[in-house]
Amino acid sequence: MQSHKTYTVEEALKKMEWYCSYQERCHKEVTQKLYGMHMIPDAIDHIVVKLMQDNFLNEERYAKAFVSGKFRIKKWGKQRLTRELKQKDIGKTLITMALQTISDQEYLETFHTLAEKKAENIRESNSLKNKKKLADYLFYRGWESHLVYDKVNELF
Structure with a gap:
């Protein structure tokens, strides 16, 4: 039988703080990572809220960083940027705001x-x-x- 490492909410939170501080993340990425760590939905909700309160997780900042990076480095146009952000469950308002950062x-x-x-x-x-x-x-x-x-x- 395959056993997997279990995490307490505190351990998972610490791991996610590092994960988010290393690179901007969106809610979907963090949630998927927590599911991959076999956390229960209540724990996931608690951790995501805590990360947002402590400013480790900020969708607006993520969207702006994503747009800036992919536009400047990969030379993506607005259609591709919009499509990729939608796949990450970023809202229309935030996508529009992020795209406006490009002159x-x-x-x-x-x-x-x-x-x-x-x-x-x-x-x-x-x-x-x-x-x-x-x-x-x-x-x-x-x-x-x-x-x-x-x-x-x-x-x-």
């Missing part, structure tokens, strides 16, 4: 730089294939269709 100018500059850099590396003889490859790449990254189509037609 329109920086957003467009990042988009144009990303598209132009990718376009340089596409080496198809057929211009339709070039357009498709660039469009697919930008859509995957979560950029809005009007931006993608205008840029694809401009570059090829």
